[in-house]
Amino acid sequence: MSGEPPVLVHRAHGIARVVLNRPDVRNALNLPMCLALRAAFEDLDADAEVRVVLLTGNGPAFCAGADLKERKGRDETWVRHRRLASFAAYEAVERCSKPVVALVHGPVIGSGGEIAMSCDFIVAADTTTFRFPEPHWGTVGATQRLQRVIGKRRAKELLFTNRVMPVPEAEGQGLVARIVPAEDLAAHGEEIAATIAKASPLALALTKQAVDLGEGTDLSRGTRIEMAAIERCLADGDWRTGIEKFGQANTQERIWN
Structure with missing residues (x-):
């Protein structure tokens, strides 16, 4: 797989599929993958045809964390540059204006968790596990997104102990939105994407x-943020289409009932 790009992008019918593509190393995140992931999401964000993005991993794992092998023989300046590249990649995923759904399976470790948490929500196979081992690898990471998702004290416990979090626990703590059988993950993701794509962009x-x-x-400021969004929808006029769809759906329901 060394000749293939570290990130694959497929587009069809308004749905984009971004695939982490280093399966021989369980999609460990290296500098080329960071740069490719950032470029992919910046491009998708600018693509008016794309309605929703699915982010997946090729092979037996979604992402087994940072590729520490690439740091051998490097100096502090290079490692600093590499870490900034990963932050930029996560931010590109997070800033994408399109809904982004992570479909995860197998081990999700360190940087893999950062990538998944940068998405809007996570759908996980029942084989998924999470682990955040950064302090045990002599580094710092996942200190910001993780606590915002599961809370400060739970984040500290995972980071300090390096324990494996099974997927039912991840769902219970709000890290995962849904758990599905591993064999159904891809189909379930396609169904979610198709549903999201029906909404107004x-x-x-x-x-x-x-x-x-x-x-x-x-809440007060949040309500003003929402009102500004409503005003934008009203100015665009697409809200009328939504009203028409609602009326058609109600008519169809009355017919069937």
């Missing part, structure tokens, strides 16, 4: 933006 983008902006403020 503007309304989806504004909903995502309003939720993300509202996370860091109080």
